[in-house]
Amino acid sequence: QVQLVQSGAEVKKPGASVRVSCKASGYTFTDYYMHWVRQAPGQGLEWMGRINPNSGGTNYAQNFQGRVTMTRDTSITTAYIELSRLRSDDTAVYYCTNPGAGSWFDSWGQGTLVTVSS
């Protein structure tokens, strides 16, 4: 079965960058896009973007254009999201999620808490 295992919690200062990883297993990594979704404390889900693990092509939500970079390493079936110029309102749980062949998200990582604080 599909399994997505994310890296551990991070604490960063404003203005810094953070990179979160998502290790995929149980399927062919290059067959399906990987999406990233975040959730600020007590708030709703926010779609951030996706990466095609085969080509490396990306689509980002307008809100994050210029600050987010999604990459992957096919040799270790791992996707990454990097967010730069961090602000306090970037404090959130970041999830990777795999839609399989569809446009819905049926597999999720466990989430990674990123805290931005001076």
Add this chain to the structure above:
Amino acid sequence: QSALTQPASVSGSPGQSITISCTGTSSDVGSYNLVSWYQQHPGKAPKLMIYEGSKRPSGVSNRFSGSRSGNTASLTLSGLQAEDEANYYCCSYAGTSTWVFGGGTKLTVL
């Protein structure tokens, strides 16, 4: 891209039915039959409950159903149970390889 609009909260007694609405625009919900619904318990990752507007993944109770009319999608839960108490989110494909979520609805089982 603005978030889809959901009521902040709904409630119902055990055994009753409730419906959660999700209102978008002609650019997202109204254009694509690609609305999905997610259940999220506190501290947990979201769980897919409905996809393509009305389809249930394997293992999801048939007490959950979905529909769409125009720019509004709906999730109906029948025969409410205590375990249904959670936050629920809708999501729609919004064109040009983007997706948008709703703001979420807290379901309270009285």
